[in-house]
Amino acid sequence: MAIALIETERLRFAYGAAPWAVDGISFSLLAGERVAMLGANGAGKSTLLHLLMGLQSPCEGSIRLLGQAVARTPEGQRQLRRAVGLVLQDPDDQLFAETVLADVSFGPLNAGLSPAAVEARAVEALQEMDILPLSSRRISTLSLGEKKKVAIAGVLAMEPQVLLLDEPTAGLDHHGAEALLHALRGKNRNGVAIVIATHNTDLALDWADRVFVLQRGALVASGRPQQVLADPELCHRTALRQPLLCQVEFQLRQRFDLEPAAELPVTPAQLADWLEHSWAARHGVIR
Numbered sequence: 001m002a003i004a005l006i007e008t009e010r011l012r013f014a015y016g017a018a019p020w021a022v023d024g025i026s027f028s029l030l031a032g033e034r035v036a037m038l039g040a041n042g043a044g045k046s047t048l049l050h051l052l053m054g055l056q057s058p059c060e061g062s063i064r065l066l067g068q069a070v071a072r073t074p075e076g077q078r079q080l081r082r083a084v085g086l087v088l089q090d091p092d093d094q095l096f097a098e099t100v101l102a103d104v105s106f107g108p109l110n111a112g113l114s115p116a117a118v119e120a121r122a123v124e125a126l127q128e129m130d131i132l133p134l135s136s137r138r139i140s141t142l143s144l145g146e147k148k149k150v151a152i153a154g155v156l157a158m159e160p161q162v163l164l165l166d167e168p169t170a171g172l173d174h175h176g177a178e179a180l181l182h183a184l185r186g187k188n189r190n191g192v193a194i195v196i197a198t199h200n201t202d203l204a205l206d207w208a209d210r211v212f213v214l215q216r217g218a219l220v221a222s223g224r225p226q227q228v229l230a231d232p233e234l235c236h237r238t239a240l241r242q243p244l245l246c247q248v249e250f251q252l253r254q255r256f257d258l259e260p261a262a263e264l265p266v267t268p269a270q271l272a273d274w275l276e277h278s279w280a281a282r283h284g285v286i287r
C-alpha cells in the first residue's frame with residue numbers, strides 16, 4: 001500500500017481576525033506523488049504550504065507525519081521542518097549567503113553534519129539541479145532562473161521527504177520552467193512527494209498526477225488533472241483558465257460534432273491521436 005507521508009484533517013488557519021485563509025482542508029500526500037495545488041491569487045496556497053512546513057501553526061485541525069500526529073507546538077513545527085522542504089516564491093527571500101556553494105551548504109552545516117558530508121550533500125543537490133558549474137558564483141550575479149535552482153538545491157540538500165514549491169515557474173521563460181520541472185523529475189522517482197502551488201493549469205495538466213483546487217481557503221476539487229480540469233464550470237468558478245488543450249478539444253468537438261475523448265488529451269500528440277481516431281471512425285476506416 002502507498003505510504004501517506006503527510007495527512008491533514010480539517011486544517012484551518014486565519015491571520016488574526018481575518019476570514020479563514022485555510023478553511024477545513026483534509027488531504028493525504030503519498031510518497032513519490034506529484035501534486036499541483038491550483039487556485040487564484042489569495043486562494044490560500046501559500047498559507048497551506050506554510051502550515052505544512054511548520055512556519056505557521058494551524059488554528060484548528062491536525063497534521064500527521066508518517067502516521068504520527070504532529071503537536072501544535074514549536075517542537076511539532078520543528079518536526080515538520082525536518083521532513084518537509086519549502087521553496088519560497090521569491091528566491092531573494094530564501095538565499096542569503098554570498099556564493100552558491102555557501103548557500104546550499106548552509107542547511108546541512110547547521111544540522112551538524114561533518115564537513116565531508118556537507119560537501120557531498122551540496123554537490124549532489126547542485127548536480128540534481130544541473131548547476132554544479134555555478135558553485136563558486138556570487139548569488140548577486142545569477143539570473144532569476146539560476147537563483148530559483150539554487151534555492152531548490154538548498155532545500156534538496158536537506159533531503160526532505162516532501163518538497164513544496166511556491167509558484168516555482170513564475171517569472172521564468174518557457175525553457176527555464178521546463179528545465180526546472182525536468183530537474184525535479186529524478187527527485188520524485190526516489191519517493192519524494194512534490195507539491196507545486198501554481199495557477200498555471202497547462203503546467204498542472206502536463207506535470208501533475210493529482211491536482212487540488214483551492215478557493216477562498218477551501219479545497220473545492222481534487223483528482224487527476226485530466227478529470228478535474230476538464231470541467232469548464234469549475235475552472236470558471238475558481239478563476240482558473242482551462243488548459244489550452246482542453247479549450248482546443250472543446251472547439252474541435254463543437255466544430256466537427258465529435259464524440260469527446262474517453263479522457264482529456266494531456267499532450268498535443270494525444271489530441272492529434274484522438275482527432276485522427278475520430279476522423280477514421282467517421283469515415284469507416286479501420287486503423
Ligand SMILES: Nc1ncnc2c1ncn2[C@@H]1O[C@H](COP(=O)(O)OP(=O)(O)O)[C@@H](O)[C@H]1O
Nearest residue numbers: 015018021039040041042043044045046047048
Ligand atoms: N501575512 C499575511 N497577513 C495577513 N493576511 C495574509 C497574509 N498572507 C496572506 N494573507 C491573506 O490570506 C489569504 C490567502 O493568501 P495566500 O495564502 O497568500 O494565497 P495564495 O498563495 O493562493 O495567493 C488572502 O486573503 C491573503 O490576503
Ligand SMILES: [Mg+2]
Nearest residue numbers: 045046047166
Ligand atoms: Mg501565494
